[in-house]
Amino acid sequence: MKNDIYQKLIYQLVSKLIVLPVYKFLFRGHLIGRENIPQKDSFIMVSNHGSLLDPPLLGHALGRNISFMAKAELFKIPFLGFIIKACGAYPVKRGIADKNTIQIAxxxxxxxxxxxIFIDGTRQKNGQVNKPKQGAALLAFKNQKLLLPVAIVNSHRLIRFKFFIPCFSxxxxxxxxxxxPPQNSSKDVLKSVTMNLQDNINNLIG
Known part of the structure; x- marks a missing residue:
């Protein structure tokens, strides 16, 4: 219980003192569809993935304490590792079935x-959902939790340079x-829900 309270306090401090200025002033962040965010029960947020900054930006914008599955290598990056850990992220080993990660989730x-969950599992150069994995649908079935499709637009091109001057998208x-959530875990049902999520997110990106 104490660990949960401590983690939520750190999350709020990092969100307001570090992520807020980056989101609002550097990238002029804007949220559309706030009314679709469940406010009481927990849910599984499913998103496209274009930047290492996606987890803190999404968590701050949605206003809910969201724990992200993040590849283990990210926790070794100075400062970024601290930020994502403070925001409740937990490591997942790519390429293997990590039962411990699923249990944590x-x-x-x-x-x-x-x-x-970033439904492609890794960053995409075009910022869209291209090859979605079925893990989110399976996790939703196991826990009977809603899946919330979210699109983060322009994260794959956060910073561009014009005559060596940085321009922030x-x-x-x-x-x-x-x-x-799926009502059973058959391959066809999981695939159908996953394709639905892909279409929803890509349609939101436009």
Whole structure:
């Protein structure tokens, strides 16, 4: 219990003191679809992925304490590792079935903490969802939690240079309507829900 309170306090401090200025003033962040965000029960946020900054930016914008599955290598990067850990991220080993990671995710959902999953599993150069994995749908089935499709627009091109002068793109985060969890874990059902999420997110990106 004390650890949860401590983590939430750190999350709020990092969100307001570090992420807020970056989100609002550097990238002129804007949120669309706030009314679609569940405010009581936990959910699984599913998003496209274009930048290492996606987890803190999404967590801050949605206003819910969202724990992201992040590849283990990111926790070794100075400062970024501290930020994502403070924001509740937990490591996942790419390329292998990490049962411990799944158990952590299920425990967080049962404790009314939200989970964030980048449905492609890794960053995409075009910023869209291209090859979605079915892990989010399976996790939703196991825990019977809503899936929340979210698009973060322009994160794959946050900074561009003109004559060596950095230009920061405007970040727009669009929240779609929640998707019901699968009622069984058959391959066809999981694939159908995953394709639905892909379409929702890419349509939000526009």
């Amino acid at each position: 299920c425990k967080k959902l049962s404790n009314n903490n939200c989970i964030g 405007k970040i727009v985060i669009k929240v779609g309507k929640p998707v019901q």
